Amino acid sequence: MSKIELTVDGAAVSDDVEPRMLLVQYLREKLGKTGTVIGCDTSNCGACTVHLDGTSVKSCNVLAVQANGRTVTTIEGLADTAEGELHPVQEAFRECHGLQCGFCTPGMIMQAVDLLGENPDPTEEEVRLGMEGNLCRCTGYHNIVKSVLHAAEGAKA
Amino acid sequence: MTATQDRPAAEIGKDRRRKEDQRLITGRTRWTDNITLPGMLHLAMVRSPFAHATITSVDTEAAKASPNVVAVLSGKDFGDELGVCINAWPITPDQKTPTHSPMPADRVAFAGEIVAVVVARSAAEARDAAELVDVEYDELPAVIGIKNALRDEVLAHPDLGTNKSALWVLDSGEAGTGSDVEAAIETARADGILIEREYRQQRLIPAFMEPRSVVVDPTGEQITMWSATQIPHILRFALAATTGVPESKIRVIAPDVGGGFGGKLQTTPEEWVAWAVARRLSKPVKYTETRSESLMAAHHGRDQVQTLTLAADKEGNVTGLKVHLDADLGAYIAVVGGGVPVLGAFMFNAIYKFPAYRFECQTVLTNTTFTDAYRGAGRPEATYAIERLMDELAAEVGVDPLEIRERNWIKHEEFPFTTVAGLEYDSGNYEAATALAKESFGYDALRAEQKERRDRGDRVQLGIGVSTFTEMCGLAPSRVLGSLDYGAGGWEHASVRMLATGKVEIVTGASAHGQGHETAFSQIVADRLGVPFEDVEVLHGDTQIAHKGLDTYGSRSLVVGGEALVKAVDKVIDKAKHLAAHLLEASEDDLEYNQGRFTVAGTDQGIAIQELATAAFAAHNYPEDMEPSLDAEATFDPVNFNYPHGTHLCAMEVDTETGAVKMRKYTCCDDIGVIINPLIVAGQVHGGLVQGIAQALWEEAVHDESGTLVSGSFVDYLLPTSADTISFDVVHTDDPSVCTTNTLGTKGVGEAGTIASTPAVVNAVVDAIRHLGIDDIQMPCTPERVWRAIQGSKAGGATETPPDAMPHFVEGEANQQSHEGALDQDGAGQ
Numbered sequence: 001m002s003k004i005e006l007t008v009d010g011a012a013v014s015d016d017v018e019p020r021m022l023l024v025q026y027l028r029e030k031l032g033k034t035g036t037v038i039g040c041d042t043s044n045c046g047a048c049t050v051h052l053d054g055t056s057v058k059s060c061n062v063l064a065v066q067a068n069g070r071t072v073t074t075i076e077g078l079a080d081t082a083e084g085e086l087h088p089v090q091e092a093f094r095e096c097h098g099l100q101c102g103f104c105t106p107g108m109i110m111q112a113v114d115l116l117g118e119n120p121d122p123t124e125e126e127v128r129l130g131m132e133g134n135l136c137r138c139t140g141y142h143n144i145v146k147s148v149l150h151a152a153e154g155a156k157a
Numbered sequence: 158m159t160a161t162q163d164r165p166a167a168e169i170g171k172d173r174r175r176k177e178d179q180r181l182i183t184g185r186t187r188w189t190d191n192i193t194l195p196g197m198l199h200l201a202m203v204r205s206p207f208a209h210a211t212i213t214s215v216d217t218e219a220a221k222a223s224p225n226v227v228a229v230l231s232g233k234d235f236g237d238e239l240g241v242c243i244n245a246w247p248i249t250p251d252q253k254t255p256t257h258s259p260m261p262a263d264r265v266a267f268a269g270e271i272v273a274v275v276v277a278r279s280a281a282e283a284r285d286a287a288e289l290v291d292v293e294y295d296e297l298p299a300v301i302g303i304k305n306a307l308r309d310e311v312l313a314h315p316d317l318g319t320n321k322s323a324l325w326v327l328d329s330g331e332a333g334t335g336s337d338v339e340a341a342i343e344t345a346r347a348d349g350i351l352i353e354r355e356y357r358q359q360r361l362i363p364a365f366m367e368p369r370s371v372v373v374d375p376t377g378e379q380i381t382m383w384s385a386t387q388i389p390h391i392l393r394f395a396l397a398a399t400t401g402v403p404e405s406k407i408r409v410i411a412p413d414v415g416g417g418f419g420g421k422l423q424t425t426p427e428e429w430v431a432w433a434v435a436r437r438l439s440k441p442v443k444y445t446e447t448r449s450e451s452l453m454a455a456h457h458g459r460d461q462v463q464t465l466t467l468a469a470d471k472e473g474n475v476t477g478l479k480v481h482l483d484a485d486l487g488a489y490i491a492v493v494g495g496g497v498p499v500l501g502a503f504m505f506n507a508i509y510k511f512p513a514y515r516f517e518c519q520t521v522l523t524n525t526t527f528t529d530a531y532r533g534a535g536r537p538e539a540t541y542a543i544e545r546l547m548d549e550l551a552a553e554v555g556v557d558p559l560e561i562r563e564r565n566w567i568k569h570e571e572f573p574f575t576t577v578a579g580l581e582y583d584s585g586n587y588e589a590a591t592a593l594a595k596e597s598f599g600y601d602a603l604r605a606e607q608k609e610r611r612d613r614g615d616r617v618q619l620g621i622g623v624s625t626f627t628e629m630c631g632l633a634p635s636r637v638l639g640s641l642d643y644g645a646g647g648w649e650h651a652s653v654r655m656l657a658t659g660k661v662e663i664v665t666g667a668s669a670h671g672q673g674h675e676t677a678f679s680q681i682v683a684d685r686l687g688v689p690f691e692d693v694e695v696l697h698g699d700t701q702i703a704h705k706g707l708d709t710y711g712s713r714s715l716v717v718g719g720e721a722l723v724k725a726v727d728k729v730i731d732k733a734k735h736l737a738a739h740l741l742e743a744s745e746d747d748l749e750y751n752q753g754r755f756t757v758a759g760t761d762q763g764i765a766i767q768e769l770a771t772a773a774f775a776a777h778n779y780p781e782d783m784e785p786s787l788d789a790e791a792t793f794d795p796v797n798f799n800y801p802h803g804t805h806l807c808a809m810e811v812d813t814e815t816g817a818v819k820m821r822k823y824t825c826c827d828d829i830g831v832i833i834n835p836l837i838v839a840g841q842v843h844g845g846l847v848q849g850i851a852q853a854l855w856e857e858a859v860h861d862e863s864g865t866l867v868s869g870s871f872v873d874y875l876l877p878t879s880a881d882t883i884s885f886d887v888v889h890t891d892d893p894s895v896c897t898t899n900t901l902g903t904k905g906v907g908e909a910g911t912i913a914s915t916p917a918v919v920n921a922v923v924d925a926i927r928h929l930g931i932d933d934i935q936m937p938c939t940p941e942r943v944w945r946a947i948q949g950s951k952a953g954g955a956t957e958t959p960p961d962a963m964p965h966f967v968e969g970e971a972n973q974q975s976h977e978g979a980l981d982q983d984g985a986g987q
Contacts (some may be wrong), residue, residue, distance in 0.1 A: 018281075020281075021281075025281075028191075033184075034184070034186070034188070034190075034191035035183070035184015035185065035186065036184065037188060037190070037367070037415075038190075038368070039366050039367070039368065039448065040448035040870070040871045041447050041448045041449055041870065042448065042870045042871050042872050044870075044871035044872060044876075045366065045448075045871060047366060074184065075182075075183065075184035076183065076184045076185075079183075081183040081185075086182070086183070090182040090183065093178070093182050094174055094175070094178040094179070094182055095174060097174070097175065097836045097837070097839070097840050099178060099181055099182065100416075100671035100672070100673070100840055100844060101365075101366065101367065101413075101414065101415045101416040101670055101671030102177070102178075102180075102181030102182070102186060102413070102415065102671065103188070103365075103366040103367040103415030103416060104366050105181050105182055106182075106184050109182060124884065127879070128879045128880045128882075129879075129880050131878075131879040131880075132878040132879050132880035132881075133878075134878075134879075135366065135871070135876050135878065136366065136879075137364060137365055137366050137416050137418065137844070137848075137876065138366075138416055138671050138840070138844045139840060139843055139844050140843035140844045140845070140846055140847030140848075140882060140885070140910075141843075141847065141877075141878075141879040141882050142839075142843040142882075142884050142885055143839075143840055143843060144879065145879060145884065146884075
């Protein structure tokens with residue numbers, strides 16, 4: 001067991017974890033952050049995407065111990081949703097019907113936030129390339145791409 | 158009940174943002190795998206690595222000694238309480254159906270089949286211990302592939318004596334719905350056009366994003382199962398029917414479910430094993446599959462060889478169609494099983510006026526993962542075949558593919574039209590959909606560009622693909638299902654509860670997994686009942702709340718479930734009217750119902766439906782001849798399928814040097830009758846399109862010759878990404894052909910995109926290089942296949958996908974050097 005201390009969605013947390021425990025397992029099983037989900041075993045699908053020190057990572061591809069001393073933001077900490085607040089990218093996904101079953105959505109949103117952080121005014125092509133590490137089976141990506149572009153447009157206004 | 162019909166619709170047709178989204182975009186979702194119960198134990202499955210083998214021994218000692226393992230059980234530890242996996246649709250009375258144990262004790266019939274289950278305090282410990290279960294097998298010869306199966310040299314189930322499960326036939330000459338197809342073929346052979354082709358429908362994997370998960374809680378009076386399923390009601394029935402637990406003691410809940418596409422229309426071995434283990438140990442258990450388990454052991458779809466003969470006269474007027482399917486069921490006959498290809502029987506003739514038709518479907522058993530419904534289920538296969546053939550006919554006659562279709566399709570004034578397969582298409586307008594699609598696509602300009610590029614010998618050639626599809630959906634009229642020997646009906650149930658505070662709960666037997674029922678059904682009720690959209694709560698997916706239902710598949714939820722809802726709402730209004738007349742001291746005949754309010758004609762007296770709900774709750778003053786309740790329920794059994802249709806046009810660019818294909822434009826005009834929510838419809842179309850396009854270009858489940866699934870991860874099974882796809886041009890005609898067999902006028906849309914798009918894409922690829930003498934490319938149309946076809950190798954279009962898709966572990970590579978022991982010091986080795 002290794003002791004880790006980190007900040008998750010604004011709260012300081014501390015746990016003893018097995019060195020092999022993945023960050024996504026830590027978030028789900030130890031912290032109950034079940035908004036972040038597991039969709040594959042091979043880091044292809046991106047459903048587990050979170051931010052580690054502000055940058056998107058696939059949390060199935062990071063060990064919990066690697067997050068020691070760092071800051072993690074999940075879909076649950078992206079905005080003060082308990083107060084009814086939504087992050088503009090969350091709002092854009094709702095507005096543009098960028099989700100159906102919603103399983104890939106937390107990862108999609110976290111990736112989109114990171115993408116727009118790096119490139120606030122992307123072209124459709126740049127959005128398509130920037131989101132290609134996240135798989136969706138419902139939407140055919142059409143409205144996901146639209147959502148990201150809509151969020152970028154909103155940020156300019 | 159017509160009280161509300163004259164009112165302009167405020168909600169129907171509005172692009173309401175979805176009610177479901179708030180929880181989904183904030184991570185406040187209840188997936189099955191999110192459920193944790195006190196004392197819950199975790200399961201890991203031990204699966205067969207062999208496609209066909211006798212189990213000679215299962216040694217569980219080492220696993221049992223592993224930390225925090227509670228039990229290790231194999232098939233021989235259970236008796237009848239384990240139950241069996243069912244086939245609900247034996248397609249012929251003499252169908253050969255192998256017994257499908259959830260966890261066989263003696264013999265496995267596909268790689269990935271469960272042979273033992275480990276129960277431990279954590280999922281990780283269960284998986285660690287699963288590695289320690291020592292199963293001895295005697296490997297048996299395995300039969301892989303349809304053509305091998307038909308030879309009956311190696312048998313998937315030796316005790317059955319054959320791999321041929323059933324032969325199902327529909328012959329228009331014999332059924333009296335048309336003439337004799339053999340005569341039409343002979344005439345065409347002598348003095349007409351005969352197109353004879355063999356097309357391959359490769360095996361696909363539904364690949365819903367949420368891996369399947371099941372939680373069983375045996376504590377309490379009812380045993381509760383949460384499952385990532387499309388079919389909680391059918392699941393409950395099947396558990397009762399096969400495990401000896403009374404149906405009334407079983408509660409099944411489908412919480413938030415992350416996609417299905419038919420892939421969760423199943424009663425699964427995993428569910429049955431979890432059920433049996435929870436009952437045995439009297440403890441809650443959870444099993445969540447890994448993605449590789451999902452790809453290997455959740456059912457696959459498609460997998461047919463289609464032998465096709467289309468007869469026409471010299472002008473290209475079709476005279477006959479003969480279809481022979483060989484369909485791979487896999488190792489067992491799953492819940493719908495052979496019914497999937499049989500659904501295609503009614504769709505090969507499509508929108509065309511064939512005078513003669515014969516359909517045969519031979520189902521076969523192989524030592525592979527069992528197959529079942531995948532988005533479209535039987536209809537994409539049929540649509541692919543006929544739409545590819547119509548392009549071939551156009552090429553033979555030398556006319557535009559749209560022209561050959563128009564020559565043969567049912568004209569809009571000919572509806573209702575009884576087809577050669579015996580269905581009555583109630584409405585449609587193929588001319589209007591095609592005209593709008595052509596205009597939006599820029600058909601003539603793209604044809605001109607195609608000619609220009611061809612004339613100058615451009616390296617990148619342009620092809621235009623057409624698919625003028627129809628489908629039968631809204632499954633299904635129960636009597637029709639009965640005549641086809643399906644084990645259940647096709648009705649749907651709904652109820653409406655008027656709460657004391659004026660809010661409305663509606664309960665539906667449909668079980669959404671991404672479709673947006675909560676939003677669309679709220680819109681229907683808001684309009685029909687005249688209450689605010691926000692005041693309607695939609696309850697579903699729990700057999701104790703939605704006690705009756707037949708669940709969600711076959712584009713049925715809106716057209717069958719929505720109609721049940723309409724009927725229940727109308728009953729509420731009837732009751733409310735009676736109470737209103739009593740309270741207003743007026744005659745019912747003088748009452749008008751408008752926007753949720755009864756008014757007495759010619760006066761300013763009135764009462765709102767919410768006030769009536771409160772009055773019924775208080776029950777202080779109500780008529781002697783009624784119960785103090787406005788609540789109502791209804792069960793709707795459709796009298797016909799419905800027949801959405803559309804014209805899909807696809808432009809593909811093909812690099813003739815490399816074989817690379819690229820989508821340039823995709824336009825579709827779907828006529829789906831009345832649209833409840835255009836935003837949701839567009840989403841269904843987009844997603845459907847990409848699944849169909851993916852069959853054309855990327856996806857294939859491949860087994861090697863020993864029966865191992867080599868496309869067993871998302872590294873090898875190529876789901877398209879955002880970078881592989883384009884934005885689509887989705888249009889609808891202003892004057893849709895409404896469905897005449899439900900009051901909403903709606904037709905199904907969930908499967909339409911997938912059914913239509915596959916042939917549009919392949920037709921476009923072939924069209925781009927037809928001038929090089931190519932008339933087919935086998936799916937998926939990989940650059941390699943396209944390149945080989947262009948190189949003149951006639952085999953190019955029909956090469957099998959090599960079963961060594963992607964080497965993962967290459968000996969001697971830098972990342973494959975041995976680090977023995979390095980990870981094992983603290984027991985953390987994988």
